[in-house]
Amino acid sequence: MESFLASRSVRSSFAAAAAAGSRGCSPRPSRVAILAGARARPLRAGPKDDMLNATELVQWENGKSVNDIAASQGIRIRRHCRPTASLKEIEEELGAPLNILEKIIWDKEIEVAEGLAKKPLKELIEAAAKSPPTRDFYGALEAAYKRNGVPALIAEVKKASPSRGVLRENFNPVEIANAYEKNGAACLSILTDEKYFQGSFENLEKVRASGVKCPLLCKEFVIDKWQIYNARSKGADAILLIAAVLTDLDMKYFLRICKELGMTALIEVHDEKEMDRVLKINGVKLIGINNRSLETFVVDTSNTKMLLEKHGDSIREKGILVVGESGLFTPDDVAYVQNAGVSAVLVGESLVKQEDPGRAITGLFGKELLH
Numbered sequence: 001m002e003s004f005l006a007s008r009s010v011r012s013s014f015a016a017a018a019a020a021g022s023r024g025c026s027p028r029p030s031r032v033a034i035l036a037g038a039r040a041r042p043l044r045a046g047p048k049d050d051m052l053n054a055t056e057l058v059q060w061e062n063g064k065s066v067n068d069i070a071a072s073q074g075i076r077i078r079r080h081c082r083p084t085a086s087l088k089e090i091e092e093e094l095g096a097p098l099n100i101l102e103k104i105i106w107d108k109e110i111e112v113a114e115g116l117a118k119k120p121l122k123e124l125i126e127a128a129a130k131s132p133p134t135r136d137f138y139g140a141l142e143a144a145y146k147r148n149g150v151p152a153l154i155a156e157v158k159k160a161s162p163s164r165g166v167l168r169e170n171f172n173p174v175e176i177a178n179a180y181e182k183n184g185a186a187c188l189s190i191l192t193d194e195k196y197f198q199g200s201f202e203n204l205e206k207v208r209a210s211g212v213k214c215p216l217l218c219k220e221f222v223i224d225k226w227q228i229y230n231a232r233s234k235g236a237d238a239i240l241l242i243a244a245v246l247t248d249l250d251m252k253y254f255l256r257i258c259k260e261l262g263m264t265a266l267i268e269v270h271d272e273k274e275m276d277r278v279l280k281i282n283g284v285k286l287i288g289i290n291n292r293s294l295e296t297f298v299v300d301t302s303n304t305k306m307l308l309e310k311h312g313d314s315i316r317e318k319g320i321l322v323v324g325e326s327g328l329f330t331p332d333d334v335a336y337v338q339n340a341g342v343s344a345v346l347v348g349e350s351l352v353k354q355e356d357p358g359r360a361i362t363g364l365f366g367k368e369l370l371h
C-alpha cells in the first residue's frame with residue numbers, strides 16, 4: 001500500500017479535496033462556521049488560528065460552511081460536524097433532524113469519528129491493501145443481464161429497515177447469501193448499518209469468508225473515506241454512494257478512492273436534481289435509481305421510469321448501467337423497470353421475507369436465473 005499512498009493521484013486527490021473545501025468534516029468545523037457566520041456555531045472555544053486545517057482555511061476564505069456548500073447543490077441533508085457533542089447540544093444548534101435520512105447521517109458522523117479513534121485511517125489503508133483482490137461487480141451485472149435477458153439481480157442481505165421494521169426474525173446472513181448465489185443472483189448487497197438496519201461489518205466479513213463467489217456491495221451511509229477503506233478491508237467489492245447526502249466533490253473524491261482500490265461505486269439517486277448532478281461527474285459507471293425516498297419512505301416504481309425517460313439518452317451515451325432499487329415484488333415489477341431501461345435490480349424485502357429466499361428469486365423473475 002505504500003505505493004498507493006505515495007502515488008501522485010492519491011496525494012493530489014487529498015489535496016484537491018482540501019483545496020476545494022470537501023465536506024469531509026474537519027475536526028473543528030464549528031470554528032469555521034462561526035468565522036463564516038454559518039448555521040453551525042461552536043459549542044466551546046475553538047483552536048488557535050494557526051491550528052486550523054486546510055479544509056477549514058479554504059471554507060473560511062470562501063465564507064461558506066460545509067452545509068452552505070451542500071445546500072448550494074440542492075442537498076437538503078445537513079451535517080452537525082460535532083461528533084463529540086451530545087444530541088441535545090446538536091439539536092440546540094440545528095433543531096431536530098428534518099427526516100430519517102438526516103437522523104441516520106447525524107448518527108453516522110458520531111459512529112465514524114468513534115471508528116476513526118479506534119482504528120486510524122492508516123491502519124485501514126494497510127488492511128485494505130492486504131485483502132484479497134476485488135471481484136468485478138459491474139462486469140458480473142453486465143454478464144448476467146446478457147445471459148438471462150432479464151435485469152441482473154443484486155440480492156440484499158437485509159434483516160430490518162426503519163420503514164419496515166424486522167423483515168426476518170431467524171436471520172442467518174451466510175445461509176441467505178448462499179441461497180441467493182445458488183439461485184442466480186449476480187451480486188449481493190450486505191447492509192452494514194447497525195442502528196437502523198440491524199446489519200454489521202461482521203456479516204460482510206462472514207459472507208466473504210463463506211466461499212460465496214458473487215461480488216459484494218457494502219450497503220452503508222458513506223460520509224467519509226475511512227468507511228470505504230474499512231469496507232474494502234472487510235472484503236467489499238463495491239460501495240454505495242448516496243447523492244442526497246454527498247456533495248459533488250465528495251462523490252468525485254470517493255470515486256477516485258474506489259478506483260484506486262479497484263472497487264465499483266454504485267451511485268444512488270432519487271430525483272432529477274440528483275441525476276443531473278451525477279451525470280456531470282466523470283467516471284460514473286453504475287447509477288442506482290431508488291424508488292424509495294429515504295426522506296419520506298414513499299415507494300414509487302414510476303420514479304425509475306420517469307428519470308430514465310428524461311435522462312436515458314445521455315445515460316446510454318456514457319455507457320452507464322442503471323440499477324432499479326427498492327419496492328420490487330413481482331415479475332411485472334421487474335418487467336416494468338426493465339422496460340424503463342434498467343439492466344439490474346436491487347431487491348431486499350421481497351426475497352428476505354420469504355421462507356426460502358433462494359426460491360423466492362424464481363418467483364420474483366417468473367423464471368430460473370442461470371449463472
Ligand SMILES: O=P(O)(O)OC[C@@H](O)[C@@H](O)c1c[nH]c2ccccc12
Pocket residue numbers: 156158219220268290325326327328346347348349350
Ligand atoms: O427491500 P427493498 O424494498 O427491495 O429495497 C432494497 C434496497 O433497494 C434498499 O434496501 C435500499 C436502497 N438504497 C438504500 C440506501 C440505504 C439503505 C437501504 C437502501
